Amino acid sequence: MKVGILKEIKPQENRVCMTPAGVETMKHHGHTIFVEKNAGQGSGFDDSDYVSAGAEILNTAAEVFKISDMVMHVKEPQPSEYSMIRKDQIVFTYLHLAADKGLTEALMKTGSIGIAYETVETDDGFLPLLAPMSEVAGRLATQEGAKYLERTFGGRGILLGGVPGTPPAKVVVIGGGVVGYHAAVIACGMGADVTILDMDLTRVRYLSEIMPANCKPLMSSPALLKELIQDADLVVGAVLVAGAKAPKLITKDMLSTMKKGSVIVDVAIDQGGCFETSKPTTHGDPIFEIDGVVHYCVANMPGAVPLTSTIALTNATLPYAVEIANNGWKKACKSSLELRKGINYYGDKLTYKPVADAFGFEHTPVQNIL
Secondary structure, three states, X not given: OEEEEOXXXXXXXXXXXXXXXXXXXXXXXXXXXXXXOOXXXXXXXXXXXXXXXXXXXXXXXXXXXXXXXXXXXXXOOOHHHHHHOOOOOEEEEOOOHHHOHHHHHHHHHHOOEEEEHHHOOOOOOOOOOOHHHHHHHHHHHHHHHHHHOOHHHOOOOOOOOOOOOOOOOEEEEEOOOHHHHHHHXXXXXXOOEEEEEEXXXXXXXXXXXXXXOOEEEEEOOHHHHHHHHOOOOEEEEOOOOOXXXXXXXXXXXXXXXXXXXXXXXEHHHHHOOOEOOOOOEOOOOOEEEEOOEEEEOEOOXXXXXXXXXXXXXXXXXXXXXXXXXXXXXXXXXXXXXXXXXXXXXXXXXXXXXXXXXXHOOOEOOHHHHO
């Protein structure tokens, strides 16, 4: 198969979807790899590294789209790329369609096949291609939250862990999944007073067993959340409904009860955000303030640490990319339930129900396609 590795063009997005080591593995399986010029530069990989691994460098995205059977990205295709996507071409990337009706409609018009990293799912509900970026985003959420609590950025001027004789910051993490767990781990390690909330009692029990003494895992409820945020210095929104829009858990009215100079980090912003006041921001302009509360809502948080993120992403996606390239998308998805769940659209048909439901579009079961 001819596989194209595209340069990211979203603002301040420095990741690339495959390392040179990943290219070498794809070549070992007999596939031809085309890499857009300077695609790896932001992650510290030169074109020469890809050439040494066996790739061919192409000057433009248009050339990559024109020749490739499958194109791979990190972020969703941008408007300037829509017209380049060909009928029956495989688009393998993070899509996050449920948060963007315009993107969904544009991709359906291309006649391509969209396989979304974020909805590939194992039998036990694990999201293997979302997990590595969730781990990065969770850890970054606390790191960035701690920074924006500094007075310089409009925060309360509180050190997350405090020092002897001073109280630590109070951190509330909403969601005890991969993002929430990693956010809480870093907050605990920095010495904060941490509360992590989840709706699954089994998960709460598990977190109670493994988290340190300065972390309190609790069963989430609207009443408890309202109470906790009033005293919180940092709130991390780490709620995920796979492939669907995130629920709005903190309303504008609730926001007004929070302390001035407190910070919220909305890691769910790719899926529409879990705070009513959230709107996507960028690494170049990451924060805004409403009711005295600093909002950090960067839609591609792992792009801030592209070398770590690119290696972690390649580790996760490469086995699936090899499977698709070796067998073709249809055979690969017939034999792999995990990949089958990744198919979000086929031509003008939406095959992933949460996306169809988000916009009231007709849903075509993926079994009908296969």
